[in-house]
Amino acid sequence: MSRSIQYTASPLLASRTPVWRSKFVVGAIALAFSGLAARAAYIQVVANDFFQHQGEVRFARTLDLPSNRGRILDRNGMILASSVPSPSIWAIPEDVEIDKVQLQRLAKLLDMQVSDLAKKLEDEDKTFVWIKRQIEDDTAKQVAALNIKGIYQRKEYKREYPEGESAVHVVGFTNVEDKGQEGVELTFNKELSGRNGSRRVIKDRLGRVVEDVGDLIPPVDGKDLQLSIDSKVQFFAYQKLRDAVVDNKAKAGSVVVLDVVTGEVLALANYPSYSPSKRANLSGAQLRNRVLTDTFEPGSTMKPFVIALALEKGLVKPETVIQTAPGKITISGSTISDAHPHGALTVNEVIQKSSNVGTVKMAMQMQPREMWEMFSQVGLGQKPQVPFPGVVSGRLRAYKTWRPIEQATMSYGYGLSTSLFQLARAYSVFAREGELAPVTLLKSTQPAPGVRVMEASHANEVLHMLHLVTGPGGTAPKAQTMGYSVGGKTGTAHKQEGKGYADKKYRGFFVGVAPIDNPRIVVAVMIDEPTGGKYFGGDVAAPVFSETVQQTLRMLGVQPDMAVRPQVVAQAVEESF
Amino acid sequence: MIRLNLVLLLAVLASAVYLVSVQYDSRRLFAELDKSRSESKRLESEFGRLQVEKRAQATPSRVERIAREKLQMRQATPGITTYVNYSAPNGPADAASQPAITKGKGVLP
Numbered sequence: 203m204s205r206s207i208q209y210t211a212s213p214l215l216a217s218r219t220p221v222w223r224s225k226f227v228v229g230a231i232a233l234a235f236s237g238l239a240a241r242a243a244y245i246q247v248v249a250n251d252f253f254q255h256q257g258e259v260r261f262a263r264t265l266d267l268p269s270n271r272g273r274i275l276d277r278n279g280m281i282l283a284s285s286v287p288s289p290s291i292w293a294i295p296e297d298v299e300i301d302k303v304q305l306q307r308l309a310k311l312l313d314m315q316v317s318d319l320a321k322k323l324e325d326e327d328k329t330f331v332w333i334k335r336q337i338e339d340d341t342a343k344q345v346a347a348l349n350i351k352g353i354y355q356r357k358e359y360k361r362e363y364p365e366g367e368s369a370v371h372v373v374g375f376t377n378v379e380d381k382g383q384e385g386v387e388l389t390f391n392k393e394l395s396g397r398n399g400s401r402r403v404i405k406d407r408l409g410r411v412v413e414d415v416g417d418l419i420p421p422v423d424g425k426d427l428q429l430s431i432d433s434k435v436q437f438f439a440y441q442k443l444r445d446a447v448v449d450n451k452a453k454a455g456s457v458v459v460l461d462v463v464t465g466e467v468l469a470l471a472n473y474p475s476y477s478p479s480k481r482a483n484l485s486g487a488q489l490r491n492r493v494l495t496d497t498f499e500p501g502s503t504m505k506p507f508v509i510a511l512a513l514e515k516g517l518v519k520p521e522t523v524i525q526t527a528p529g530k531i532t533i534s535g536s537t538i539s540d541a542h543p544h545g546a547l548t549v550n551e552v553i554q555k556s557s558n559v560g561t562v563k564m565a566m567q568m569q570p571r572e573m574w575e576m577f578s579q580v581g582l583g584q585k586p587q588v589p590f591p592g593v594v595s596g597r598l599r600a601y602k603t604w605r606p607i608e609q610a611t612m613s614y615g616y617g618l619s620t621s622l623f624q625l626a627r628a629y630s631v632f633a634r635e636g637e638l639a640p641v642t643l644l645k646s647t648q649p650a651p652g653v654r655v656m657e658a659s660h661a662n663e664v665l666h667m668l669h670l671v672t673g674p675g676g677t678a679p680k681a682q683t684m685g686y687s688v689g690g691k692t693g694t695a696h697k698q699e700g701k702g703y704a705d706k707k708y709r710g711f712f713v714g715v716a717p718i719d720n721p722r723i724v725v726a727v728m729i730d731e732p733t734g735g736k737y738f739g740g741d742v743a744a745p746v747f748s749e750t751v752q753q754t755l756r757m758l759g760v761q762p763d764m765a766v767r768p769q770v771v772a773q774a775v776e777e778s779f
Numbered sequence: 780m781i782r783l784n785l786v787l788l789l790a791v792l793a794s795a796v797y798l799v800s801v802q803y804d805s806r807r808l809f810a811e812l813d814k815s816r817s818e819s820k821r822l823e824s825e826f827g828r829l830q831v832e833k834r835a836q837a838t839p840s841r842v843e844r845i846a847r848e849k850l851q852m853r854q855a856t857p858g859i860t861t862y863v864n865y866s867a868p869n870g871p872a873d874a875a876s877q878p879a880i881t882k883g884k885g886v887l888p
Contacts, residue, residue: 270827286828339828364835403813411813412806437839685857752856762857 261404262415268357269396271380272424274373274387276433277466277645281364282373283387285380288360289342290335297352298323304350311344312337335378336360361387365433367475368440371491372431372643375478385491386429386643389589396424428645430466435459438753440471443727446746447473450732456492457746458626459754460724462633462715465640465650467588468723468754470494470623495592497619498728501695502556502739503713504577504615506632506664509553511576512564513660518549520663526552526559533610538562553667554676556692558614565613566606573609574601579655580628580638582620588643596620615693622711626726629690629713632668633721636661665689669718678740681714683748685762686755690714690725690747692739697731707731712743716751717763725750 245253274283291312300308300323309316312334322331335358337345342355361376363369374385382391399421404413439457447455459469476488490496512518529543540558544551552560565573578584583598597619604612611617620628623641630639630652637652668689672681677692693711696703711728715721727743727750736742755762835841846852 270824281831281834284827284831286831287824339825362831362835364831364838366838366840368840406806406810410810412810414809434839437843441840441843753854756855756857761862766857 261406262402263405264400264402265411267399267401267419267421268359269398269421270423271359271361271376271396272394272426274394275426275428276431276436277429277468278432279428280433282369282429282431282433283361283363285359286362287339288336288358289339289355290358291333291337291342291345291353291355293323293331293333293353295323295325295328295331295352299351300353304348308345308348308350308353311341311348361478363478365437366479367477368437368471369431369433370475370478371472371493372429372436372470373478375481384489384591386427386589388591390427394424394427397422430461430464430468430643430645431470432468432757434757435750435754436469436471438757439469439725439750440473440475442746442749442753443471444473444475446727446729446742450729450734450736450742452729452733452742453731454487454492455727455729455746456496456622457725457727457750458493458623459750460626460630460639460641462630462639462721462724463649464646465630465642465652466646467641467643469750491590491592492728492730493622494586494588494590495594495621497594497596497621498709499616499618499695499698500620500625501615501693501709501711502558503625503691503693503711504613504618505553505556505561506668506691507576507580507628508561508565508568508573508613509549509667510631510656510660510664511568511572512549513663514656515568515572517564517567520548520550520667522549523547524549524552524560524563526557526563529559531559531562533562533566533607534605536607538610538614550667550670553664553691554670554673556671556677561613562610565610568609570601570604570609573612574598574604576655577612577618579653580631581624582618582628584624586621586623586627586641588623588641590643593623594621596624615695622726622728625711625713626724629715629724629726631655632661632665632689633715633724634661665715665718665721668715672714672744677738678712678744680740681712681744681747683716683752685764685766686716686751686760687718687764688714688716688748688751689718690744692744694737694739708737710737710739710742712739712747714747714751716755717760719763722758722760723751723754725754 271285273281273285276282305320306316309319312319314334319333322333325331333353345353346355359380361380363373363375365373370385372385374387375383376387377383380395382388382394387394399419401414401418402416403411404415406412439459443455443457446452454472454474456472457469458467458471460466461468470491470493472490472492474488476484509518513520518524523546525546526540527543527545530537530539532538538558544555544557544560547555547557547560549560549564551557552564577598583596585593585595599618608617627639627641631637633639634652635658636654636656638655639652640650642650666689668691669687670676670689671691672678672688678690681688681690681692690713693709693713695709695711697707697709698704699707709728709730710732711726713724713726715724725747727746729739729742729746732742
């Protein structure tokens with residue numbers, strides 16, 4: 203088949219075109235089309251996923267949905283810790299375009315030196331630099347208003363602790379990553395922290411979200427935690443303790459308030475303390491939750507348990523007379539003495555005057571096993587079941603290793619150790635008619651069942667003795683408080699130093715119960731190394747007890763059980779230690 | 780036949796244009812919804828922040844200090860409190876709910 207095409211009438215072009223040329227063009231076009239078709243097939247079929255993905259990357263975004271950390275509340279729903287938005291400022295140094303005026307303004311807003319700020323932005327190698335973390339929300343808005351290129355904000359949350367230093371040992375704190383570091387924040391970190399969610403969206407040219415694609419993972423907020431702490435009781439206990447530590451020029455102090463009916467911890471405070479928002483120069487002494495982590499020899503505060511055991515065993519009655527003259531007793535070569543010789547004392551008076559000799563005489567009639575059982579039944583030598591980091595168990599040695607002199611010294615509280623918390627809990631035995639209260643740091647409204655340790659009548663007899671301690675002729679008349687009857691036991695212990703006892707270093711403490719007829723609270727106070735001249739528990743710790751009881755019972759709405767009259771504080775007798 | 784096809788073609792075109800407009804509307808509304816959602820989220824956290832701030836202004840330590848220093852108040856003691864027995868209309872109330880009436884001027888709550 204041959205055909206010639208007459209393109210034009212021009213003679214120059216009149217020559218016949220060869221057929222292969224048109225064929226070549228047709229072929230080339232066909233080839234181009236098949237190339238396109240192959241490419242289309244490749245894009246649509248073979249590499250579809252890749253291109254789909256590349257497309258999505260350009261308009262689809264995964265957004266983080268941050269969860270909130272749960273709040274910590276006190277028993278009345280008051281906030282003890284809560285997270286508030288607190289953006290962090292960061293920059294990409296190589297993108298930053300900033301002039302001098304802006305730089306100065308930014309530095310002023312962020313409370314930084316201009317030179318420091320300039321240095322941070324100078325480093326062109328880095329692609330990311332924190333400028334300042336966790337600033338105020340309002341400041342962040344002002345920074346955003348400056349509209350500086352290359353400076354960005356990241357949404358973060360900061361913990362706020364309205365109660366500050368008074369409750370910090372209970373509540374603890376979190377670090378900049380919102381992880382619990384101390385106290386309840388640490389032990390309940392898992393419950394408090396939520397789980398971040400995410401969602402996948404399509405964004406338009408202006409950055410607005412226009413469509414949800416894919417699955418939405420909703421964020422799970424952390425649970426709120428309600429503690430048994432009453433923030434008012436907590437504050438007043440802390441305030442009284444702080445004043446006492448400062449007045450007595452002491453090294454430290456602790457106080458704990460327990461509700462004996464429900465076993466709740468109403469307050470738990472230590473001094474020295476610290477502010478959770480200013481943690482730059484923290485020392486271990488400030489950080490320590492002494493109530494739970496420090497142990498000491500409880501001294502005379504152990505005597506009521508020995509007396510209770512003597513009553514249980516029928517060795518004595520409260521009115522039995524015990525001869526304590528001449529104020530000293532020798533046990534296997536060692537002499538134990540009273541600060542003042544007292545002569546013949548009834549069992550009531552042994553507690554009231556805190557006589558070592560009287561207590562030892564009773565204790566030596568007991569088996570070591572029986573004493574050990576009494577001590578461990580009230581929780582000595584055992585870790586209290588409270589959710590706190592660093593809770594200690596104290597020391598109570600196995601009774602088989604006790605020598606007679608050790609049994610004697612243990613009866614008045616030397617040779618064993620306990621934390622203030624354990625001591626307070628142990629005294630709930632007398633407040634609950636012989637039952638040891640369970641303890642909880644979380645709010646509970648139900649009366650908690652206790653564990654029976656001794657008979658109700660014996661516990662009540664000891665309770666009466668504790669009441670006598672605060673009366674005239676007792677070691678702690680300063681524990682009295684207006685309107686409420688109280689009872690308790692003083693303790694003054696030499697501090698251990700190295701292998702022996704330090705000469706002039708003491709710990710004064712007081713553990714007590716109030717009101718005496720229908721006990722509601724146990725309060726334990728410890729003052730470490732008072733150097734203001736007074737060091738007896740009845741002088742340094744009992745006043746804190748008195749004021750704390752006064753405030754706590756008033757806030758719990760307990761009606762005074764005593765006729766109110768201006769009370770004359772009787773002269774205290776010196777206790778033995 | 781041709782007429783029918785023309786009608787169908789017009790219908791398809793109209794539907795396509797309508798689809799575009801609906802899609803546009805839906806995206807616009809979604810963007811608005813999303814904006815409102817994030818606004819509500821922001822307000823929620825603002826509420827939380829203000830609550831904390833309010834609480835920080837009403838801590839026992841601050842109340843106590845201001846009451847003592849600015850208002851010259853003093854701590855209530857049983858000595859200046861009159862306790863009255865309160866019986867509810869339907870019967871006697873329990874002992875715990877007896878309110879305390881405090882006499883005298885300038886007594887801390």
